[in-house]
Amino acid sequence: MKRRTFIELSTQGIAGLGIIPLISSSCAEKNDTKTVNGACCLDCPDSCSWQVTVSKDKVTEFKANNDNPYTAGKLCNKMADYPTSVTFNPKRLLNPLKRAGKKGEGKFKEITWDKAISEISAKLKTIIKEKGGEAIMPFSYGGNEGKVQGNAGDNFFAHIGATELERTICGDAIVAGIMATNGQTMGVLPEDIIHSQYIILWGTNTVHSNQHLWPFIQKAKAKGAIVVVIDPFQSQTAFLADWHIQPLPGTDTALALGLIHIILKEKLQDQDYIEKYTAGIEELTKHIETYSPKTVAEITGLDETTILKLAHEYAKGKPSLIRVLIGLEHQTNGASAARVIAMLPALTGAWRQLGGGLMNMTYELFGNAFNNKILDIPEALKNKKTRKINMVQLGKALTASDLNPEIQALIVFNSNPAVTMPNQNLVVKGLQRKDLLTIVLDHFITDSARYADYVFPATTALENWDILASYGTPYLNINEPAIKPLGQAKTNTEFFRLLSKEMGFNENYLYHSDLDIVKGLLDSDKPYLRGISFESLRKTGWAKMNIPEKWMPHAEGNFGKKDGKCLFYNPEITPALPDYIPFAYSEKERTQFPLHLLTIKSTKNFLNSTRANHEMHIQKEGKPFLDMNEEDAKARNLVTGDDIKVFNQRGEVYLNVRIKNKVRKGVVCMPQGFWSSLMKVGSSANALTHDVLTDMGGSAALQEARVEVMKV
Numbered sequence: 001m002k003r004r005t006f007i008e009l010s011t012q013g014i015a016g017l018g019i020i021p022l023i024s025s026s027c028a029e030k031n032d033t034k035t036v037n038g039a040c041c042l043d044c045p046d047s048c049s050w051q052v053t054v055s056k057d058k059v060t061e062f063k064a065n066n067d068n069p070y071t072a073g074k075l076c077n078k079m080a081d082y083p084t085s086v087t088f089n090p091k092r093l094l095n096p097l098k099r100a101g102k103k104g105e106g107k108f109k110e111i112t113w114d115k116a117i118s119e120i121s122a123k124l125k126t127i128i129k130e131k132g133g134e135a136i137m138p139f140s141y142g143g144n145e146g147k148v149q150g151n152a153g154d155n156f157f158a159h160i161g162a163t164e165l166e167r168t169i170c171g172d173a174i175v176a177g178i179m180a181t182n183g184q185t186m187g188v189l190p191e192d193i194i195h196s197q198y199i200i201l202w203g204t205n206t207v208h209s210n211q212h213l214w215p216f217i218q219k220a221k222a223k224g225a226i227v228v229v230i231d232p233f234q235s236q237t238a239f240l241a242d243w244h245i246q247p248l249p250g251t252d253t254a255l256a257l258g259l260i261h262i263i264l265k266e267k268l269q270d271q272d273y274i275e276k277y278t279a280g281i282e283e284l285t286k287h288i289e290t291y292s293p294k295t296v297a298e299i300t301g302l303d304e305t306t307i308l309k310l311a312h313e314y315a316k317g318k319p320s321l322i323r324v325l326i327g328l329e330h331q332t333n334g335a336s337a338a339r340v341i342a343m344l345p346a347l348t349g350a351w352r353q354l355g356g357g358l359m360n361m362t363y364e365l366f367g368n369a370f371n372n373k374i375l376d377i378p379e380a381l382k383n384k385k386t387r388k389i390n391m392v393q394l395g396k397a398l399t400a401s402d403l404n405p406e407i408q409a410l411i412v413f414n415s416n417p418a419v420t421m422p423n424q425n426l427v428v429k430g431l432q433r434k435d436l437l438t439i440v441l442d443h444f445i446t447d448s449a450r451y452a453d454y455v456f457p458a459t460t461a462l463e464n465w466d467i468l469a470s471y472g473t474p475y476l477n478i479n480e481p482a483i484k485p486l487g488q489a490k491t492n493t494e495f496f497r498l499l500s501k502e503m504g505f506n507e508n509y510l511y512h513s514d515l516d517i518v519k520g521l522l523d524s525d526k527p528y529l530r531g532i533s534f535e536s537l538r539k540t541g542w543a544k545m546n547i548p549e550k551w552m553p554h555a556e557g558n559f560g561k562k563d564g565k566c567l568f569y570n571p572e573i574t575p576a577l578p579d580y581i582p583f584a585y586s587e588k589e590r591t592q593f594p595l596h597l598l599t600i601k602s603t604k605n606f607l608n609s610t611r612a613n614h615e616m617h618i619q620k621e622g623k624p625f626l627d628m629n630e631e632d633a634k635a636r637n638l639v640t641g642d643d644i645k646v647f648n649q650r651g652e653v654y655l656n657v658r659i660k661n662k663v664r665k666g667v668v669c670m671p672q673g674f675w676s677s678l679m680k681v682g683s684s685a686n687a688l689t690h691d692v693l694t695d696m697g698g699s700a701a702l703q704e705a706r707v708e709v710m711k712v
């Protein structure tokens with residue numbers, strides 16, 4: 001199950017459907033001035049709605065949509081200046097470019113679209129003829145979450161039989177874990193958090209990464225809720241919480257099993273809920289024997305009293321809610337952690353009350369809304385099985401000597417893998433290959449584009465149509481272009497249409513127009529889209545899906561498995577019961593690199609590497625620091641502000657150290673997202689991470705690196 005795949009929900013029939021009234025907003029055209037509705041396409045759970053006013057092709061106003069209750073009239077500081085920092089940024093790419101220097105040098109000369117497409121077409125045809133379609137690989141991810149621009153190229157790559165990219169770096173482990181227990185991921189709706197009395201934000205930095213949820217948490221707090229954060233780093237959210245629990249990284253599976261141990265030993269469970277709606281309690285009861293508070297304290301580095309207090313308070317919360325997003329999954333044990341955490345609300349019966357249960361992602365809802373036919377891979381291509389390569393192992397794939405056929409062409413869009421993928425130096429080594437044809441579509445010469453043979457200027461959200469689902473809200477959005485594309489910019493989809501034509505392909509499925517896709521998705525008879533049409537959405541910009549008013553998916557079981565039960569024990573998965581299994585480092589690695597490194601999204605002004613090239617955003621963000629504990633600093637003779645080198649067998653990153661005890665002894669933490677080309681010696685956080693996959697779901701164990709630190 002991929003995060004970006006929309007499946008039908010098993011809970012669709014749980015209650016009557018109430019049409020949610022649509023508030024009409026000002027989509028107007030007067031003389032030369034018009035206002036259109038749009039939405040943020042960044043990889044963020046908040047999916048904000050906005051409005052753009054344009055006069056004579058100039059943007060005169062860009063603001064959040066006040067009507068959408070989740071956006072609540074506020075865009076974040078990553079997006080508030082989008083027109084100036086991206087669309088009209090003088091450094092924006094407005095012409096196709098061809099490489100004129102060495103790979104990585106960033107030297108290009110202008111070329112026309114016609115000539116560039118014709119050259120690429122000839123090269124790709126030769127590769128297909130000589131090595132087969134699998135020698136070509138797409139590389140795209142979350143730069144644009146729109147259904148149109150995000151799925152661009154899918155049919156083209158299927159048509160040529162290209163290697164299939166497993167796009168699993170974000171969310172797939174957490175989803176695999178929750179699916180193993182619940183059979184679906186959809187839980188409590190974000191706005192219903194106001195009904196919770198005990199909120200655990202487990203491995204998520206809400207204040208920065210999901211900031212429109214925070215005001216609802218504040219509302220719950222005003223009604224007496226306690227907010228607990230479980231995070232090995234003192235994030236801004238942890239700092240603002242009532243209680244910050246700071247386990248060692250990657251030990252959440254043990255902690256959650258320990259909570260179950262205490263709940264069952266002290267008979268704090270909801271026996272009636274367990275009997276009616278779950279399966280496997282006997283096996284689970286036996287399984288948690290070994291996870292005593294003492295053992296769990298040793299594994300997690302927490303006091304026994306902390307673990308006991310958490311178990312008691314959680315079980316007694318009326319109701320308790322656990323919020324997980326993505327941060328938790330980037331450990332080798334990440335999916336198992338989610339799998340055990342998902343058992344907790346079924347054990348205590350928290351699902352019975354509004355605002356109680358588990359909150360993860362909302363994207364499943366959209367499976368009951370859109371008509372995805374227009375985006376589905378056409379029947380004719382479905383049986384064409386092609387090789388799959390996981391995006392997490394891009395470096396390996398580009399440098400492997402035993403890959404048959406080896407990757408000869410890489411087409412990158414909506415992503416900046418030279419910064420965001422693990423094992424950065426191996427990714428760069430691959431991108432440096434002289435025999436690799438690299439094509440990048442973006443708004444700027446990113447660190448990845450520097451290695452490209454051809455770079456194409458992509459449109460921004462102010463210049464293209466799209467439809468946006470959401471992984472953090474039940475709201476869908478339309479994005480109407482406000483202006484014509486600047487310069488020679490074209491949409492991702494247009495790139496693939498032009499290439500298809502030049503390569504001589506005639507199939508209709510390669511030529512859907514963007515507006516046809518938007519209209520096709522909305523031409524749906526699925527229940528959650530009832531009352532919403534292209535015309536109505538164009539007027540309002542956003543709409544809450546037509547979901548039941550009181551959303552309590554598991555108040556009476558109704559889990560996604562065949563018999564509707566929550567599975568404490570799942571024999572279809574190996575292991576049938578999840579265990580805490582630490583990553584097996586060699587003794588040598590432990591001694592050489594004694595510190596556990598976290599590389600997280602603590603940046604307030606960037607989203608992954610997006611915006612990390614913009615002067616104002618860089619300035620606001622300030623210098624990147626490595627957070628270190630006092631004891632570790634003392635042992636290395638370091639004081640705050642010292643220039644340091646963080647290193648391991650894969651790479652080195654130069655930055656300053658900050659000693660504020662935001663991490664425990666033995667753990668260090670730095671932000672990811674900074675462009676390597678803007679850092680000393682040209683490498684950033686991912687130079688230190690490795691490409692190990694998570695236990696399930698094929699995500700990356702990004703937070704599992706070990707390093708040493710020295711003063712320079």
Ligand SMILES: Nc1nc2c(c(=O)[nH]1)N[C@H]1C(S)=C(S)[C@@H](COP(=O)(O)OP(=O)(O)OC[C@H]3O[C@@H](n4cnc5c(=O)[nH]c(N)nc54)[C@H](O)[C@@H]3O)O[C@H]1N2
Nearest residue numbers: 203204205209230233235249250325326327601603607608
């Ligand atoms: N400002 C900003 N917002 C963003 C992004 C951004 O880059 N910047 N990125 C967007 C994207 S792509 C995503 S996926 C979401 C992610 O949003 P979140 O799920 O909130 O993810 P992260 O910020 O990666 O991690 C959250 C916290 O998990 C903690 N963590 C790390 N390892 C462990 C562990 O083993 N156990 C526990 N309990 N916690 C751990 C980290 O210290 C971190 O504080 O945010 C989105 N929003």
Ligand SMILES: Nc1nc2c(c(=O)[nH]1)N[C@H]1C(S)=C(S)[C@@H](COP(=O)(O)OP(=O)(O)OC[C@H]3O[C@@H](n4cnc5c(=O)[nH]c(N)nc54)[C@H](O)[C@@H]3O)O[C@H]1N2
Nearest residue numbers: 141142143144170413414415416420441458599608609610
């Ligand atoms: N060490 C470490 N690494 C991580 C993470 C971590 O926590 N730690 N987080 C991981 C996570 S959760 C994620 S989601 C990934 C994200 O990894 P990426 O998907 O690579 O994310 P971005 O860095 O935001 O890069 C998106 C790029 O798409 C471009 N773009 C935006 N819109 C368009 C468009 O319409 N067309 C085209 N052609 N381009 C467009 C942007 O300009 C930008 O360059 O990073 C992962 N990497």
Ligand code: SF4
Nearest residue numbers: 040044047048076079
């Ligand atoms: S990045 Fe997130 S918070 Fe910021 S405008 Fe986009 S959806 Fe809203």
Ligand SMILES: [Mo]
Nearest residue numbers: 043142170326
């Ligand atoms: Mo992500």
